[in-house]
Structure formats: C-alpha cells, structure tokens
Amino acid sequence: MCGSTSLAMFGGEPIRKSPWPTWPRADENTEKNIKDVLYSGKWAISGPYIGRKSYENQFAEAYSEFHDVKYCVPSSNGSSALTIALEALNVKNGMEVLVPGLTWVACASSVVGIGAIPILVDIEPEALCMSLEDAKRKISKNTAAIILVHTYCSIADIKGFVKLSEELNIPIIEDCSHAHGAIFEGRRVGTFGKISVFSMQQSKVLTSGEGGACITNDFNLYKRMQQFRADGRCYINTPLAYGQMELEEVGLVQGRNYCMSEFHASILLDRLKHLDAENKTREENANYLTSLLLQIGDITPLSRRAGVNRLTYYQYCVRLNIEAFGNSIDAIAQALSFELGISINAVYKPLNNNILYNPLSSPQISDLETIRALYNPKYYRLPVAEKASKECLVIPHNVLLGDKSDMEDIAEAFAKVKKNSLTL
C-alpha cells in the first residue's frame, strides 16, 4: 500500500531534516599545509629539494611512528599500495593469493593486475572478516600471500591468521583500509602482517581524497616498495643540496609511478593528528547507538572480538532479522536513507557475484582453461558472504562524529522502518 504510510520514501515526514557532520574534514592547519605546498616549488617527491623534508617523507615518518613500525611508503591510492606490497613480496604470475569474498573489489583486482590469482575465501558470520577455517581449506602449494582485511568495524582473526602464516610460511598483507588506528592486544592493526596497506580515499577515516600507504618493519621490503612505487627510485640518505633530486635511481626492480603528491601528503600529515580523537568519538557514539538498536530488537551489530582495545568505524554495520523486517535489505536501506538523509546501503556484493569484479575480461590473464577456471568468480561458493549481503547494512562514519541526539535519530529511523516495513 505504497503512499499510505508515514515513511519518508512515500512522502511522509522524515525523522531527520538537519544536516549531519560533514566528511572529509579540514581546518586552518590543513589549509596552511596545502598553501605551503602550493608556493613551495615542490609538488611531487620527484621534484628538486627545497631545503626541507618533503611532506611525503614527513607523513611517512609520522605514520610509521603512529604505528610504532620502522618504515612507511606512501602511494597514490590503496590499490597501488596493494600492488607494490604484492610485488615486494615477490608474488608472481600464476601464484595464488587468498582474498576475502566480501570486500572492496581492489583487494582482488590488484591481484589480477599483477597476473596472480585471487582465491576467494568465505567470511565469518559475526565479524564479516575472512574465515580462518575456509582459508585453511583454500590454501594450496601455490598460495603466495593472504590479504587479510579488517572489515567495516571489525578486526579480523589476527591471532589465528598469524599462527597459520607462521606455520606455513605464507606472508599476510593486512589491509587496514577500514581500520586506520584500530588497536588489538595493545598494538595498532597493521603491525601484525609482513606488510600492511591503507587506502586514504575520500570515504576512509583518514583521507586526502586519494591516497594510500604501506607499512612494514622489514628493510628489504621497504627498499623494494619504494622502488616499485617511484619508477625504481629511492630516497637518498645523504644530506641534500638545494635543487638536487631527493630520489636516486636504483633500478633493482621494475617500478612504476604510484607516488603520492605533496598536496595529498600535506593533508594527511595534518589530519593524522585528529585520527585518534575522531576514532574515539566514533566508537563512543557507536556504542550508544548499539545500545539503542538492541532495544528495538531484530538488529544485531557485528560482534567485538576478544582482545580488541579500539575499534574503528569505517562504516557502522548491523545484521537485520530480515523476516521481522519483512523486506529485502535494499528496500530497508533505502527507507532508512530517506528517513535520515544519508546513504545507507547493503554491505558489498560478494566477489563471486559482483559486477565490478570481472577478471575473465582482463587481457592480463592466461588463455589456459585450467587457469581461467580459477579466475572465474562463479567457481567460488561463499555462502556466509552471500547471506550477509542479504541481511547486513552499513551506515557511513560521518554520522558517528555527531552527538547522542544524532544516534537517537538513527535508532528512531530503524524503529519507524521496522514498524512500517510491511508497507514497503
């Protein structure tokens, strides 16, 4: 009976009319850094030395220090960070890489991009991260790396995967693109893998619009990643004279240009100072929202793993009892979006049925039928990911930068949509 209810999507009064906290954020210090770059004569690390460290190098130092690791290599985006991490680990053509079945497509497409084969692994129902059990089933003699993603607002089974990685000597690439600053057993996520990667794309909780980074404690991997991302060049360690190039030509590997610009690095250097405080605000609001949603019933937030000290909320994710809501997840998400004036969506489509993941179209991959079969997304059964995509939805993190009354609006919208869902 469309139109006869009070739902905003049918013209009723929305729960929320006032604006939400905006994202991305900037202030006068961000602006100061950008202006400094603008008139400095140095917009890229491949430009001449101007008497001070590049912003890119300053950000790399600050980001390593933030994680208490030795090295950081910034990059143009998260996809290129994944690419140079895989290349640094010597993942070769035809080798296999475990990738979670429910994640942003870049985790798989970056593997395809270097000619390796993404092996899609199912997820855990409570945390939506890669399932250790299914990973064990899918490991083969060709497995060269595991891309472990901390998804939405959870932390993956770090202990289980580190143990597996050590037993089998298969490196983990931690993808922390949803989890900048999260803490597990007293350590930042991103310090458990051989290399960890981050995206700083616009939607992420630390952002410069586009951007990425890899961190590691391994000097050899650091040197390789620097070269892979800067056409074979590395920072010079010796003191620099004005006008000299900061990068020296090494050429031990075949690099490409995946460098982060000075503008992007200057933004990140400033915004990093706010990350911990913003994460704390988001977590406090998320906890309050969780308490409100639990009162409504038929809504289950992702569970918090033992050992987690600080969660990051890239997106606030809940699972709905779809029968109680009496509708598809897409319809419910849309009704909520109308009530709140924000974009609420179902979680990612699993990679075995995701329009953005089309590896067989890539000129990169082999003509051999046996190899092509492994690339075929339809080859993979991901029942837990498929179920999650029909039951779970995500709320963007900017709303969590508000206050308690903002959380009450969100809860009220859930209650309203639940009550009226049969009319959807």
Ligand SMILES: *Cc1c(COP(=O)(O)O)cnc(C)c1O
């Ligand atoms: C955003 C994202 C990426 C890709 O980053 P880009 O900066 O968009 O290239 C990779 N992995 C995950 C989990 C992401 O969410």
